[in-house]
Amino acid sequence: MDMDTLLVEPAGLERVESALGRFFEESKLRAARISPGYHGLWETLEQCTAGGKRFRPRLVMSAYQMLGGSDVGNAAEVGAAFELLHTALIVHDDVIDRDFVRRGIPNVSGRYRMIAEKAGMTPEGARHVGFSAGVIAGDLALSNAHRLLERVETTAGVRRRLGEILDEAVFASAAGEFLDIETSFDTTIPPLEDIVHMARLKTSVYSFEGPLQAGAVLAGAEEDVITRLGDFGRDAGIAYQVADDILGVFGNETRTGKTNWGDLREGKRTALMSFVSTRPEWESISSLVGNPAMSAADADYVRRILVDSGARDYSADLAADYAARARTHLDSDTVPPALRAVLDPVVSAVVDRVH
Amino acid sequence: MDMDTLLVEPAGLERVESALGRFFEESKLRAARISPGYHGLWETLEQCTAGGKRFRPRLVMSAYQMLGGSDVGNAAEVGAAFELLHTALIVHDDVIDRDFVRRGIPNVSGRYRMIAEKAGMTPEGARHVGFSAGVIAGDLALSNAHRLLERVETTAGVRRRLGEILDEAVFASAAGEFLDIETSFDTTIPPLEDIVHMARLKTSVYSFEGPLQAGAVLAGAEEDVITRLGDFGRDAGIAYQVADDILGVFGNETRTGKTNWGDLREGKRTALMSFVSTRPEWESISSLVGNPAMSAADADYVRRILVDSGARDYSADLAADYAARARTHLDSDTVPPALRAVLDPVVSAVVDRVH
Incomplete structure (x- = not known):
């Protein structure tokens, strides 16, 4: 079931979107300096993150605010970190489950399998290219969940x-x-x-x-x-x-x-x-x-x-x-x-x- | 070529071993509380980390000490973080390269492929079990590279x-x-x-x-x-x-x-x-x-x-x-x-x- 129906919208949820937006803009800029393909991988990762209902950030924001927290921007960074962790887990879960589609559209593996097939690879080779891209994309999301948390301003x-x-x-x-x-x-x-x-x-x-x-x-x-x-x-x-x-x-x-x-x-x-x-x-x-x-x-x-x-x-x-x-x-x-x-x-x- | 021949041994390299040893002991204890199988995965990850020549920790320790650092224990934690990153990258690299052996012995994927084959899985199914275990083990190493760094005592x-x-x-x-x-x-x-x-x-x-x-x-x-x-x-x-x-x-x-x-x-x-x-x-x-x-x-x-x-x-x-x-x-x-x-x-x- 969709988790989005489970929670009222806490104040400042749009700050989670801004935090994720800033993170992906920055990462895509860095990736573009390396290669257009790597920029493409980051775009794909951003798309995987975009479809979510932000259930986990909602919980972070609700708990924070209802327990007296007032720095919504800071809480939004923590919420964004949990959202990236969620992306990492679903991207790697799809690799493990050998799924190439999520929410009706090709996931990371599905997208890169298609690209490899178009380039003339065998179906077996293209599948593996898809999995490999999924492994790398999930690693980036996982590593950056830590990264966003490291940036939170606190004691x-x-x-x-x-x-x-x-x-x-x-x-x-x-x-x-x-x-x-x-x-x-x-x-x-x-x-x-x-x-x-x-x-x-x-x-x-x-x-x-x-x-x-x-x-x-x-x-x-x-x-x-x-x-x-x-x-x-x-x-x-x-x-x-x-x-x-x-x-x-x-x-x-x-x-x-x-x-x-x-x-x-x-x-x-x-x-x-x-x-x-x-x-x-x-x-x-x-x-x-x-x-x-x-x-x-x-x-x-x-x-x-x-x-x-x-x-x-x-x-x-x-x-x-x-x-x-x-x-x-x-x-x-x-x-x-x-x-x-x-x-x-x-x-x-x-x-x-x-x- | 083995990177170990490239560097003299800096003082305190054994502290990197202690840091890694403590980390794996702690993780295996936690994993054992979840299940014997998960404990086994952590043991496998420890074995993958054990074979290395600690090239990256050597560089950390050398730079730190030759630039006047005196808290060798703290530097060893940073060295251990880079060693875990190295483990994460080789474990996922082996998944991507479809390798089941490293340094002449089965790697994470190789070990779990064997276990799955013995349990009666098809070769194709067992291969995928091997890859999946590799994805998870690499994630743990990657996440904990951040974790060890987060624990370093500094400003x-x-x-x-x-x-x-x-x-x-x-x-x-x-x-x-x-x-x-x-x-x-x-x-x-x-x-x-x-x-x-x-x-x-x-x-x-x-x-x-x-x-x-x-x-x-x-x-x-x-x-x-x-x-x-x-x-x-x-x-x-x-x-x-x-x-x-x-x-x-x-x-x-x-x-x-x-x-x-x-x-x-x-x-x-x-x-x-x-x-x-x-x-x-x-x-x-x-x-x-x-x-x-x-x-x-x-x-x-x-x-x-x-x-x-x-x-x-x-x-x-x-x-x-x-x-x-x-x-x-x-x-x-x-x-x-x-x-x-x-x-x-x-x-x-x-x-x-x-x-």
Whole structure:
């Protein structure tokens, strides 16, 4: 699901756009001095960053402002850093998933595969050119996420904390990606506990916990607010990922912007699959799930089994459960009412989409 | 050629080992809390970092100490950051070059390809698992190069400069890798000017200029010393790369640790190729160079043409010329004699190897 529907617009969000705009202008100028091709790579990276809904910067800005921060420009730099991290992760995720398209248009790999094909390369060679360009572009985005954070004007102590938060986001996301790869050659479906752990690593840390905590740290918030926001972010992120996996199979393709078939064909490990794999119905679909030759009729059949076995309801309840847990972290005097009022709709939106 | 022969051992080099050792111990502990597999990925990354000769840290430490720096432990952290950057670049370079072996042992991609094959994956699937693990491992090394630099205890001004130097190293190396990919689908051999430009981007900036300047900045050196070291690093790096390309074709395989045939078969763009491509002899070898089916006899023939056409002598002179230019940047009162005494053997060694 699009994360943009989850959050009201905080003040100063346009400053994040300016920060990203300045960063790309500067980088393209530098790249143009090296070669037109390198300038083109930077343009492509800018386009990959342009389509986003700025969910993570919104969290940074909301937490910062609702916790009393007043230097919106500075917070916007932190928001821009998290947006670049997001770009880095999706560009490399696409390389790992061998995807050449994102949001209906060619991604970095897709673009350079086309260029190489036009230049007469073999399909296999051109694919690899696409992947290679994706590796390089993602590296640039990752390195510059650190760079933008290094430029934030603040005390040495706050900068160190911000660095630790970014580091934790990279460390956890890399772990999530890696566990994903490991499961790709393990035919057993992991238990629910592992699915939840993976959701936390892949989604909660860099998309929820990190941005909220970074905004709070920059605003000079108390330790228990920072801890509480981390707890909220962890559970909200898990709720989001479980719900997103349901939409990936049952969602409206036009709204989700992707086919609701791919996840089944890939055999993506989700709460749906973890649940159904422990039920007698599993036998009738185990050879279909993860089968590259899966037909539309097979997908419909699998969906029916997921509903009939109770896997769909179970997953929706799981998402609602984590959303409720997320809310309990807000139900205290620790998190100021203004910030609660911003974060509460985030969890409501997650649950509403799948119930 | 191994860079280790190029430099005397500066004091405190063991502190770089301790810094790297601490970093990997800490990271492996964190990773073990996530999963045994992720711990394994970190072990693999540590092994990739362990084989190096610490050329870049040596330059950092030498510049720092010869310019009056006395906090060797702090300089060692900067040295360790450049070593991790080096690891990141070689791990991703291997993904881009589709190499599964480095220094005679499986690299990150090679190791995970084996694991995936043993788990029953198809060769194509296992290759991709290998690449994916390489992408993730390189990301971790890259992100943590920034991280180690962020931890250095110094003033905000020096930290900003160090960040800029690391950023320039990443920016230039990415450009060099990208230009390499572009030339892979362009059958024309680039002019010498482009070859030299590429050598600067791929080698000079992150292996010579960056480490020397980082050491100098940390030591609080004057601006003209920093500039002079950059000029030296640029020309020494170009000399090194041109010489290394000669050894890649004519070198003793045991000493260089790689086959002296691969570069010819890949059609690697070097000064040798740029020179010979403008000569009438080119016609007799143009269909051999870059041909995956090249035989040992073909390679011998190409080598003979490279000698007879004067390409080899021309390249050796070019390396010597850049080495001499590098030396002129030291021939002034700007760079202190003690540092000159350390850097002079670097350029001598480069030239001696190819003459």
